[in-house]
Amino acid sequence: MRTGMTTKRVIGAAWVVALAASVLGAAPAGADGRGPHRGYSAADLRRDLAVVRAAGGGDVNVVARVDRSGRQPLRARLGTQGLGSTAPVPWDPEFRIASTSKTFTAVVVLQLAAEQRLSLDDTVEHWLPGVVAGHGNDGRRVTVRDLLQQTSGIYDYIEDPAVQDRITGHFDDNRYDDTPPRDLVAVAMSHPPNFTPGGGRWAYSNTNYLLAAMIAQQASGGRSWQELVEHRVIAPLGLTHTYIPGANPYLVGPHERVTITLPDGTAADLTEQSLQHTADSGVVSTPADLDTFFRALAAGKLLPPAQLAQMRTTVPYDDLPVPPAGTQGGYGLGLRVVPLTCGGTYDMHEGDGLGVYARPAVSADGSRAVTVSLTTTTALIDQDKVDRAVQALTDHALCDTPAP
Structure with missing residues (x-):
């Protein structure tokens, strides 16, 4: 949430997985980038991925994939399938992508805007009367755009002390929790807003995307956000390993076991x-499906030009390290737009979940995409340090620049 069920950094960084061994996987045949083009190669990706793993203290499983127009993908992996396993992490593991889900949600809201079934300037009160109210909250002042751009000021329900306690203090008692979104919004409404929208301020809040999905359901005649994403994004793009399990707690394809060390030293x-x-x-x-999704989005296959331009219209954010280009970039509508050292920008949205982290990114024209997946192990990670290492890998891969 920065996963849907953890605070942006605090809880996501706290979950750790115990590993038995670590395996550096070779890239598949034909994917080493050798030949007349001497840009970013599989060897570079492996070196960069080793730096990412080291930034995590060595106690992370990491998988990376780079997709490029007209060329074979590059792949690298480090780690095992989980506690007690010596089998390497799958090349293309399924994992919960956490807040990267927000980009999927934003796409379907913008598709509905393109069809004039809603407007980004509609207020929350217009679609959800009385839902954003109390303790200084006022849905008449918050627009759909504010929700998608994280400029609403609405409290992040994940930061509620009772929610935090359920996750960190009593996880096993709550692992099958499927509290309805409306109830989670009500948790946020028990707190005053962080600020009044319209003043140029920004703050990350998972509550914004619960509300955006509820509005999409109203505007689409009752179709849930799951149905909208499945029918408008997943099926058209043929994302065969992308799905929304909802209350089903299981992953169906190859994946890693996610294990944490509890405060008492036991593994969960x-x-x-x-x-x-x-x-x-x-x-x-999976990394392959995320590359496909972000490339399709950047290439204009999911949104008309006007909506894609609005998605990329940003405001400043301050919750991630400054990338190698030296300029922070901005947060759009479910996208971060980040500068590259070689010029231009890339689009991305991180996902920080329960012991699993997603870092997908795509060049502005959709010609190159890279996804890095991390699973924590037995020690807390320095998430800023990991983010900087992933940012460097991303910059090398998208600029087609050999790793140092």
Whole structure:
């Protein structure tokens, strides 16, 4: 949430998985980037991925994939399938992509805007009367655009102390929790807003995307966000390993076991859980499917030009490290737009979940995409340090620049 069921950094960074061994996988034949083009190669990807793993203290499983127009993909992996396993992590593991789900949700809202079934300037009150109210909250002042761009000021339900306690203090008692989104919004409404929208301020809140999905359901005649994403994004793109399990706690394809070390030193397996079931965090995908999705989005296959331009219209954010280009970039409508050292920008949206982290990115023209998946192990990670290592890998891969 920055997963749907953890705070952006605090809880996501706290979940750790115990591993038995680590395996550096070779790239598949024909994917080493050798030949007349001497840009970013599979060897570079393996070196960069080793830096990412080291940034995590060595206690992370990592998988990376780079897709490029007209060329074979590059792949690299480090780690095992989980506690007690010596088998390498799958090349294309399914994992809960956490807040990267927000980009999927934003796409269907913008599709509905393109069809004039809603407007980004509609207020929350217009679509959800009385839902955003109390303790200084006022749905008449918050627009759909504010929700998607994280400029609403609405409190992040994940930061509620009772929600935090259920996840961190009593996870096993709540691993199958499927609390309805409306009830989670009500949790947020028990807190005053962080600020009044319209003043140029920004703050990340998972609640925004619960509300955006509820509005999409109203505007589409009652279709849930799951149905909208499945029928408008997943099926048209043929994303065969992308799905929304909802209250079903199981992953169906090859994946890693997610294990944490509890404060008392015992290990707990988090792999099966339904806490991440809502529109802010509920999608399961793979590196290959995420590259396909982001390339299609950047290439204009999911949104008309006007809506894609609005998606990329940004405001400043301050919750991630400054990338290698030295400029932070901005947050659009379910996208971060980040500068590259070689010029231009790329689009991305991170996902920080229960022991699993997604880092997909795509060049502005959709010609190149890279996804890095991380699973924590036995030690807490320095998430800023990991983010910087992933940013460097992303910059090298999208600029087609050899790793140093």
